[in-house]
Amino acid sequence: xxxxxxxxxxxxWADTIRxxxxxxxxxxxxxxxxxNKLAEIERGREVVILETSGDWVHVEAVLTEEKIITxxxxxxxxxxxxxxxxxxxxFGEAVDSEDQASQxxxxxxxxxxxxRLYYRTAEYFPHSPLAGEAMYRSxxxxxxxxxxxxxxxxxxxxxxxxxxxxxNEDFMKEVIKKFPGTKxxxxxxxxxxxxxxxxxxxxxxxxxxxxxxxxxxYANEHPQSPALVEALYDAAWRRAALIEIYxxxxxxxxxxxxxxxxxxxxxKAVTQGPQSDWGARAQLLLFMIEQSIPTYGxxxx
Numbered sequence: 001x002x003x004x005x006x007x008x009x010x011x012x013w014a015d016t017i018r019x020x021x022x023x024x025x026x027x028x029x030x031x032x033x034x035x036n037k038l039a040e041i042e043r044g045r046e047v048v049i050l051e052t053s054g055d056w057v058h059v060e061a062v063l064t065e066e067k068i069i070t071x072x073x074x075x076x077x078x079x080x081x082x083x084x085x086x087x088x089x090x091f092g093e094a095v096d097s098e099d100q101a102s103q104x105x106x107x108x109x110x111x112x113x114x115x116r117l118y119y120r121t122a123e124y125f126p127h128s129p130l131a132g133e134a135m136y137r138s139x140x141x142x143x144x145x146x147x148x149x150x151x152x153x154x155x156x157x158x159x160x161x162x163x164x165x166x167x168n169e170d171f172m173k174e175v176i177k178k179f180p181g182t183k184x185x186x187x188x189x190x191x192x193x194x195x196x197x198x199x200x201x202x203x204x205x206x207x208x209x210x211x212x213x214x215x216x217x218y219a220n221e222h223p224q225s226p227a228l229v230e231a232l233y234d235a236a237w238r239r240a241a242l243i244e245i246y247x248x249x250x251x252x253x254x255x256x257x258x259x260x261x262x263x264x265x266x267x268k269a270v271t272q273g274p275q276s277d278w279g280a281r282a283q284l285l286l287f288m289i290e291q292s293i294p295t296y297g298x299x300x301x
Contacts, residue, residue: 016048017048017049017080018047018048018049018080018081018124019046019047019049019057019059019078019079019080019081020043020044020045020046020047020078020079020090020116020117020120020124021041021042021043021044021045021047021073021077021078021079022043022077022079022089022090022093023043023077024040024042024043025040025041025073025074025078026040026073026074027039027040027041027059027069027071027072027073028071028072028073029071029072030072031053031054031056031058032072035072038069038071039061039063039071041061041062041063041073042109042112042113042116043093043097043113043116043117044094044097044112044113044114044115044116044117044119045061045062045063045116046061046062046120047059047060047061047062047078048060048061049078049080050070052075053072055074055075055076056072056073056075057072057073057074057075057078058070058071058072059071059072059078061073079124080124081124081125086124086125087121087124087125087130087131090117090120090121090124090125091117091118091121091130093117094113094114094117094118094121094134094137094138095114097110097111097113097114097117098110098111098114098137098141100113100114101114111141111144111145112141112145114137114141115138115141115142115145116138117138118134118135118137118138118141119134119135119138121134121135122134122135122138122178126178131179132175132178132179132184132185133184135174135175135178135184136175136179136184136187136188138171139171139172139174139175139188139191140187142168142171143167143168143171143172143191146167146168147194150165150166150167155199156199157199158199158200159198159199159200159201159202159204159207160198160199161195161196161197161198164199166195167194167195169192169195172188172189172191172192173188173192175188176188176189183224183225183226186222186224186225186226187225187226187227189218189222189225190218190222190225190227190230190231193214193215193218196210196211196214197211198210198211201241201245203245203248203297204245205242205245205246205249205251205254208238208239208241208242208245209238209242211234211238212234212238212239212242212261215231215232215238216231216265218231219231219232219235228272228273229269229272229273229276229278229279229282230278232265232266232268232269232272232278232282233265233266233269233278233281233282233285236261236262236263236265236266236269236282236285237262237285237295239258239259239261239262239265240258240259240262240266240285240288240289240295240296241295241296242254242255242258243255243258243259243262243289243294243295243296244294244295244296244297245296246258248297259289262285262289263286263289263290266282266283266285266286266289267282267286269282270282270283270286
C-alpha cells in the first residue's frame with residue numbers, strides 16, 4: 001500500500017502542469033478582471049495550473065518562498081514546458097531582466113527576476129541547448145547577490161575562510177551535477193574556490209601559498225575552462241606576492257622558488273590567452289617581476 005501511494009504521488013507530480021509568468025501578472029479571485037485582485041506575481045515565479053477556462057488559468061501561485069495563493073490569471077502571460085520555443089522565450093526574458101539589472105536606473109529587483117527566469121529555463125526545458133547556460137547564469141547571479149552580502153560583513157576581513165559564512169554553494173554544485181564536463185560546470189567549479197580564500201593574508205605566507213595551490217590545481221583539472229587564463233593569473237599573482245612575503249620571513253630560497261613559479265604561470269597565462277584581459281594582466285605581472293617591482297606589501301599602491 002505504501003509503495004502504491006508513493007507511485008501515485010510521483011505520478012501526480014509528473015502530471016502537474018507548471019508555468020512561469022514572463023511579465024508581472026495580476027491574480028484575481030475569479031476569471032474576470034473586474035473581480036477582486038488578490039496579488040501580483042513577479043517574473044520567474046512558479047504557478048501550478050489547476051484548470052483552464054478560455055483565456056484564463058486557475059493557478060496555485062508561489063508569491064514568495066513562504067506565501068502561496070490560489071486564483072485566476074490571464075493565460076497569455078504564462079509560459080509552460082509545452083509552449084513552442086518556450087525555452088528561448090523564458091531565456092530571452094531572463095537576458096532582458098539581467099540587462100535591466102546592469103543599468104543605473106534599471107527595473108527594481110531585475111537581478112532576482114533574471115535569476116528565477118534562468119532557473120525556470122533549465123528546470124522546464126532540461127534538454128534545451130540553453131539549459132546548461134541558463135542554470136549557470138542563475139547560479140552566478142545568486143552567487144553575486146550572496147557575495148555582496150557576505151563581503152559587507154566584518155567577518156569578511158577574517159584571515160581564515162571558515163570564520164565567515166560564505167556563499168551558498170548548492171546551486172553551483174547543481175550545475176556541476178547536471179551538466180558535467182561542460183564549460184558551465186567548469187565555471188561553477190571556479191566560483192567554488194572563492195569560499196576557500198582568506199579574508200586578509202595578514203602578511204603571512206600561509207594564505208597565498210594555499211590559494212596559489214588551489215588555482216594551480218583548478219588549471220590542471222580544467223584545461224578547457226573559459227576561466228583557465230584567469231586561474232593561471234590568480235595563481236601567478238599569489239606566487240609573485242610570495243616573493244616579498246618570504247623575504248619578510250627570512251626565507252630567501254622560497255622567495256627565489258616562488259619567483260620562478262610566478263614567471264612560469266604568468267607566461268602560461270599569456271600563451272593561453274594572448275588577446276584576453278587576463279593575458280594582458282599576466283604580461284604586466286611578468287614585467288613587474290622581471291624589473292623586481294614588488295606586487296605586494298606596504299610599498300604597493
